Amino acid sequence: MTGATSASSVKRRKVGSAGPTFIDVFAGCGGLSLGLMQAGWRGLFAIEQNKDAFETLSFNLAREDSRCSFDWPRWLPKEPISVDACLRDYQSQLVKLAGKIDMLVGGPPCQGFSSAGRRDPADPRNKLVRSYLKLVKILQPRLVLMENVRGITASFADPTAASGKRNYADWIIDALSDEYVVHSRMLDTSAFGVPQKRHRYFVVAIRKNQPASLRELDPFSAIDNDRHSFLYGKGISVAPVSAKIAISDLELKTNGSLPSRDTMGFEDIDYSRPRTTYQRLMNSGCVGAPSSTRLPRHAREIAARFKKIISLCKAEGRLNISLSPEARASFGLRKCALRVLDPDAPSPTITSMPDDLLHYNEPRTLTVRETARLQSFPDWFEFKGKYTTGGKRRRVDVPRYTQVANAVPPLAAEAIGLSLKTHLLIKPLISRLASAQRTIPRKAPDASTSSRANPSSLR
Incomplete structure (x- = not known):
């Protein structure tokens, strides 16, 4: 039709399609990546070896028509891969990225550290932290962001350690300290509008070859200072968001049920509408009823x-x-x-x-969707794979409930990503540009130019 453009023909600008770059390692279903993209970071690719978690990440964050999307390189297949396999099979491509990545992020598997588990120093998953640090060594990113459970900060018996004890948090900080200024803090994600008391250990490391003003900045103070303005911008009260505020629109008594859309013999919540500011925030962009509401x-x-x-x-x-x-x-x-x-x-x-x-x-x-709400995943984000698992399969399967539970809450990731982008990248860049502008010598106008410009000078 002349003079008109159909909505379907207009390519929507993706969130995170410009801005500083990051790579997500041990990415899970993509909670950390989602939050960073929503904060304006540009994801290059993600490394995740579990097929179910990767299917969720790929469906939501690696398709051309995704609301948020990685700029996935051609040399890396969009498929599950372990960090060690990536280091082995694509080392030459990774070396070419050295010094060109703004931030490497990730949360190595935490089961060996978690106080909810057996806290086993021999758990092979603990060694994946070493693989993460190998990747840091190769890529030399300007920033490193790590997240893990509180248990990683606790010393526990390890007969293989010289002292008989192991503290992986201290070990990580020591390993990074040669090339990075390392900051760490325990954060409660409910402080960022997430309706969940979730205490996690975060590390932010700043490469020492950065300007002194950048190396001397405490990123966690910046995150604290920006928190209230972030909540205000989201329309969320400074007070913690309660469970009822988060999921009351998913109650069965007000919605009723209907046959499940993805599992025969089950029922889904027959969703009607959001009722609170937080619910509207989570439901924004969702077309139709949210998925994963299986009862x-x-x-x-x-x-x-x-x-x-x-x-x-x-x-x-x-x-x-x-x-x-x-x-x-x-x-x-x-x-x-x-x-x-x-x-x-x-x-x-x-x-x-x-x-x-x-x-x-x-x-x-x-339901999975209710746990996702409590983790601050938006309703348009769809989880893939089986819902639950049991027995020995729990060590290898990552069903939907586990994907949600293992994720970094996107709302907290967005708040942290905004602060890091503003204080560690944008403000220093503006400062350098302003400084460079002040040092450019100005040419003195010659007499002819001056006379033409100012006719009164001829009189």
Whole structure:
């Protein structure tokens, strides 16, 4: 049609299609990458070896029509790959990127460090930190951003260490300190509008060949100072976002259910609309109903037990707190981690076990979408793969619940990414440009030019 352009023919500008560059290692389903792209960073590629997690990341962040998309290089296939395999098979391509990457990010697997696990120094996944540091050595990025569980800061028995103890946080800092100024801090993601009390250990390392003003900046002070303006810009109250504010629009009693769109024999929440500012923020850009709203299929007696547990926890004021030993015994439960959500507070840390947390009103565990909301994933972000797994497969499978639980909350990643971009990259660049402008000598105008420019000088 002449003079008109169809909406479908207009290519939408991708979030993160310009700006400073990053590579995400141990990327999982892409929570950290998503937040950085939303903060204006340009992702080059991601390294993730699990096929389910990579399928989710690739579907949301590596397609041409994605809302946010990596500028994936032609030399690297868009497929699951381990860090060691990438170092082995693509070393020459990685060497060519040396000094050209603004930031290397990632969270090496944490199971060997986690206080929720066995904290095993011999866990082979702990050694992946060394692979991450090898990549730092090759790429020589200006910044390094690492995230991990609180347990990585705790010393624990390790017969292979000279002292008999191992502290991986100290070891990482020492390994980076030759070439980087290293800062570290424990952060609670609920401070950034994430409706979840999730304490994680962050490292920000600044390469020593950067200007002194950059090396001397404390990035975590900058992140603290920017936090309130970030929340204000998102329309989120400075007070923590509660579980009810985050997921009340996903309650079954107000939506009803319909046959599941992706799993025969199950039902999905029949979603209607967002009701709070946070819900509207998460639902923005989502066309139709959010995915992964499949309801758990509890037996009638299990649902009845959950209803009693919810009532008991409310009566005893034990919301967000594990059941007492006496209560567990009365219900015949062995599980220690079971908790009931407090509707008026951020949730406790989301785990990969869907039966660790009960809804605050409804006698059921949470859907994947509800856990994703508590992790601040937007509703348009779709999770791929099976929903759950069990037995020995838990060591190798990364189903949807686990993908969500293992991710860096995108909202926190966005806040951190904005501060790092502003204070460590943009402001120093503006300062250098202004300094260069001041040092450019100005030419004195010659007499002829001066006379022509100012006729009164001829008089």
